[in-house]
Amino acid sequence: MPSSIRLSVKRQDTPTSSPYWEEYEIPYQPRQNVISVLMEIAKDPKTRAGKATSPVVYDRACLEEVCGSCAMRINGVARMACTALIDSLEQPIRLEPMAKFPVQRDLSVDRQVMFDSLKRIKGWIPIDGTYDLGPGPRMPEPERQQAYEYSKCITCGNCLDVCPQVNGRSNFIGAAPIAQARLFNSHPTGAMNAGERLEALMAEGGVDDCGNAQNCVRACPKSIPLTTAIAEMYRATTRYGIKKLFGT
Amino acid sequence: MTSDRNFWVRRLHSLSGIVPIGGFLAFHLYENSAASRGADAYNEMTHRLQTLPGAVAAEILVIALPLLFHGIYGLFIAGTAKPNLYSNGYVRNWMYFLQRVTGVVVFAFILFHYWTTRLVQLTDHESLDLFRQVQSAVANPWIYAFYIAGILSATFHLANGIWSFSIVWGLTVGPRAQRRMLYISAVVFVALSVVGVRSISAFRL
Numbered sequence: 001m002p003s004s005i006r007l008s009v010k011r012q013d014t015p016t017s018s019p020y021w022e023e024y025e026i027p028y029q030p031r032q033n034v035i036s037v038l039m040e041i042a043k044d045p046k047t048r049a050g051k052a053t054s055p056v057v058y059d060r061a062c063l064e065e066v067c068g069s070c071a072m073r074i075n076g077v078a079r080m081a082c083t084a085l086i087d088s089l090e091q092p093i094r095l096e097p098m099a100k101f102p103v104q105r106d107l108s109v110d111r112q113v114m115f116d117s118l119k120r121i122k123g124w125i126p127i128d129g130t131y132d133l134g135p136g137p138r139m140p141e142p143e144r145q146q147a148y149e150y151s152k153c154i155t156c157g158n159c160l161d162v163c164p165q166v167n168g169r170s171n172f173i174g175a176a177p178i179a180q181a182r183l184f185n186s187h188p189t190g191a192m193n194a195g196e197r198l199e200a201l202m203a204e205g206g207v208d209d210c211g212n213a214q215n216c217v218r219a220c221p222k223s224i225p226l227t228t229a230i231a232e233m234y235r236a237t238t239r240y241g242i243k244k245l246f247g248t
Numbered sequence: 249m250t251s252d253r254n255f256w257v258r259r260l261h262s263l264s265g266i267v268p269i270g271g272f273l274a275f276h277l278y279e280n281s282a283a284s285r286g287a288d289a290y291n292e293m294t295h296r297l298q299t300l301p302g303a304v305a306a307e308i309l310v311i312a313l314p315l316l317f318h319g320i321y322g323l324f325i326a327g328t329a330k331p332n333l334y335s336n337g338y339v340r341n342w343m344y345f346l347q348r349v350t351g352v353v354v355f356a357f358i359l360f361h362y363w364t365t366r367l368v369q370l371t372d373h374e375s376l377d378l379f380r381q382v383q384s385a386v387a388n389p390w391i392y393a394f395y396i397a398g399i400l401s402a403t404f405h406l407a408n409g410i411w412s413f414s415i416v417w418g419l420t421v422g423p424r425a426q427r428r429m430l431y432i433s434a435v436v437f438v439a440l441s442v443v444g445v446r447s448i449s450a451f452r453l
C-alpha cells in the first residue's frame with residue numbers, strides 16, 4: 001500500500017495564458033477518486049515542494065457519472081474524474097484538460113460546441129402546438145431498449161477527445177451528436193422530423209466526415225454503441241440521399 | 249442541393265475507390281502476372297490491351313480521371329486527420345492511420361509509375377519494349393522497393409477501403425457485421441498482395 005497519493009496537474013490561469021505543470025502529494029487514504037483527491041488538496045492547497053498555491057479549478061456536479069461535467073484526461077486518457085478510482089491508477093496521476101475544447105481555467109473546459117452540435121442536428125422532439133396534440137404513437141419494446149442506450153449520453157465529450165477527425169483542421173461534429181440524431185430519429189414522434197436531422201448530418205462536418213477509427217466507442221463512459229449509431233446514420237443518409245436525388 | 253454537396257463528394261470518393269479504381273487495380277495486378285510467362289508473352293499482352301478499340305478514352309475516363317479525383321480529394325481528407333496512436337493504440341485506429349499513409353504512398357507511386365511506364369511511351373509508342381523497360385527499372389533495388397511498397401500500399405488501401413466502404417454505404421452496421429467484413433478485407437489484401445508481388449518479382453528473374 002502506498003503511503004501517499006501523488007498528482008501532477010496541467011494548470012492554466014486564463015483561457016489565453018500558457019499552461020504549466022504542478023505536483024501535489026497528500027497522505028494515502030483508501031477508496032479515493034480523482035475528484036475527492038482534488039477536494040482534499042483544495043483544503044490546504046500547496047505543491048509537493050511545499051509552496052502555497054491556488055486550488056485546482058475543475059468541473060463536477062453529480063459525482064456519479066451522469067452529469068458529464070468532470071471529463072478530463074487522466075494519465076493521458078479522456079475519462080470521468082468522479083469514477084476514476086485512485087487505487088486503480090498508476091502514480092503520479094497526470095491530470096490534463098481535454099484537448100479538443102477551449103480551456104477556461106486549469107481542468108475546466110468550455111464544451112459549448114457540443115451543445116451547438118445538438119442544436120445543429122435538432123436533438124429534440126418538437127411537441128409544442130397551439131392545442132393538445134394528444135399522446136404520441138407507442139414505441140415497440142425492443143426499439144425502446146435500444147433507444148435507452150443512446151439516451152444515456154451525458155455529453156461529456158470523451159468521444160470527441162479521442163477522435164482523430166475532431167480537430168482544428170476539420171469541422172467534424174463527432175460521435176455524440178450523431179448518436180443523438182439516431183436516438184431522436186428512432187422515436188415515433190421524433191421520426192416525423194427525421195429528414196431535417198439527416199440533412200444536418202449530410203452537410204459538411206456531418207457523418208461522412210467520420211474516419212471510422214472507432215476510438216469513440218471505446219472511450220464512452222456509458223458504453224453507448226456509438227459506431228453502430230454512426231453506421232445506422234450512414235445507412236439512413238444513403239437511402240435519404242438517393243431518394244432525394246431521384247425523387248421530385 | 250447545396251447542403252448535399254459535401255455528402256455527394258464524399259460518397260463519390262468512397263465509390264470511386266471501389267468502382268472503377270479497385271476493379272482496375274485487381275485487373276491490373278492480374279494482367280501483369282503475364283510477366284511470369286516471359287518478355288514476349290508480356291509485351292504481346294500489353295500491346296493487345298493498348299490496341300483495343302476505345303483504349304485511350306477508357307484510360308482517361310475510367311482510370312486517370314477517377315484516380316486523380318480520388319487521390320487529390322483523398323489528400324485533402326488525409327490533411328484533416330490528426331492521428332493519436334499514442335493514447336489510443338487500437339487496431340481500428342491503426343487502420344485509420346495506415347489508410348491515410350498508404351493513400352499518400354500509393355498516390356506518389358502511381359504518379360511515378362504512370363510517368364515511367366506510360367507517358368514516356370506516348371512519343372515512341374510502337375518500338376517500346378515495356379518488359380525490358382520495367383526490368384531495367386526494378387534492377388535498381390530502390391525502385392524495386394518502391395514498387396513493392398506501392399503495390400502493398402495499393403492492396404492495403406483497397407482492402408481496408410472495402411471495409412469502410414461497406415460502413416459508409418450502410419451495408420455493415422453492427423460490430424459483428426463489421427468484423428466479418430474485416431475477415432473478407434483481410435483475404436482481399438493477402439490475395440491481391442500475392443498476385444502483385446509475384447508479378448513485379450517476375451521482372452527481377
Ligand code: FES
Nearest residue numbers: 063065067068082
Ligand atoms: S461529476 Fe457528474 S459525471 Fe462526474
